[in-house]
Amino acid sequence: MGLRVGFVGCGGFASSFIPLFRLHPLVEKVVLCDRKPDRLAEKAKQFGVAEAYTDMDDMLRRSNVDCVAVFVPRHLHGPVVTQALKAGKHVYCAVPTGNSVEEIHEIVDLVRSTRLIYMIGETCYYFPCAMFCRKMFRSGRLGEFVYGEAQYHHDISEFYPYYQREEGDNWRRVAGLPPFFYPTHSTAMLISAVADHATKVTALGYRDHGNDSIYGEGKNNWDNPFSNETMLVRLSRGGVGRINEFRRVGTRRPSSYITCMYGNKGGYEMSSRHHVLQEVHDGAPTTLTDVSAEINSTLFETERDLPDYCQRSLNAKYDSGFSRIHNVARLPKEFAGYTGFQHNGSHQFLVDDFVKAATANKLPPNHVWAAARYMLPGLIGHQSALRDGEPMPVPDFGDPPADWALLNPDGE
Ligand SMILES: NC(=O)c1ccc[n+]([C@@H]2O[C@H](COP(=O)([O-])OP(=O)(O)OC[C@H]3O[C@@H](n4cnc5c(N)ncnc54)[C@H](O)[C@@H]3O)[C@@H](O)[C@H]2O)c1
Known part of the structure; x- marks a missing residue:
């Protein structure tokens, strides 16, 4: 018998995942749940799903699902995940994991005691730049990690229609989430590449001057004044990361990317979709290799010699296909x-x-202990930014239990 998967939240993002879960040969059935009856009916019809619920409790009680796939809005994940785990279900959850250290701690404890799978669906984990840096550190080609920069830049104005549609008149209260409460598009790329965790952060925030009344004390559910947040993160083995989560910024593509990642034997750098690798060799000259063809999407690589190369690199289509580094097989x-x-x-x-x-019942790469390590620097980083850069310790919930096998111990 295959897995039975219940989706909670059937909005835009879930619509990309419902067909994939249905196609997977190890999945027997998919059921849907959304609190908006019209949307639920529309999605059930669109995807040909027979079983649908407007209430998650009802789905957990009446359907025989083994897994819950969480796609509710980003500020609501913690309680939904906890409820699903307490009901004995494995959980796939879109980012982020939760909105507080306490929520994440509870999820980690539940996974440890129930031995259910929790996986954070961090898309950037499979972004080619992150895969390339992981490959380089795992193989030892970059040596020991010393410094890296990762960022997710996505201007809030691109989200106006989405928040207005979903949240009505109060849309600003939800749109103003602290950028570091949604940190994983940048932190996951750095932390997963270097297989380490943060011990300390110092962060600064950009006090927003925008005229859309989203950010500022009293304007959103978190009294968050910052549209952009930047942090320096110290990792446990001594390396340092610089992380940006920007929501007011005048660049568009790519949105999540690694600018640089240096080890003591080599370094990766990227600018405008031009990716290079430098390697220092004992007793031989340093080499510089253009690795763009491995990292850029196949579509972009077929078009990169066109004269309007620079302008073309802004096209979202180029962020939407496989690259040579993906093991599609x-x-x-x-x-x-x-x-x-x-x-x-x-x-x-x-x-x-x-x-x-x-x-x-093996641990996926983005298991709950990895998710906690992606999330915690951001949650603490926001506190540091509110205190104008005060250095703060970052808690760590440790490694997974040693007797719990990993799904892909040798990588992707
Ligand atoms: N690259 C990425 O990783 C990425 C990209 C986009 C969205 N996301 C994440 O995916 C999640 C979903 O985003 P979206 O754009 O589809 O949002 P959306 O607002 O379009 O959809 C959310 C749906 O959840 C439903 N919902 C809310 N609370 C519910 C509840 N208690 N029970 C049942 N249904 C409930 C809403 O009615 C809505 O239909 C967000 O958390 C977002 O952060 C991640």
């Missing part, structure tokens, strides 16, 4: 006809990880 053949390639083809890998992990 590991995906189920049933995914072959699927044409939704958002977020660099990462959705296919995330769904495959989760389904295989929940089926075999």
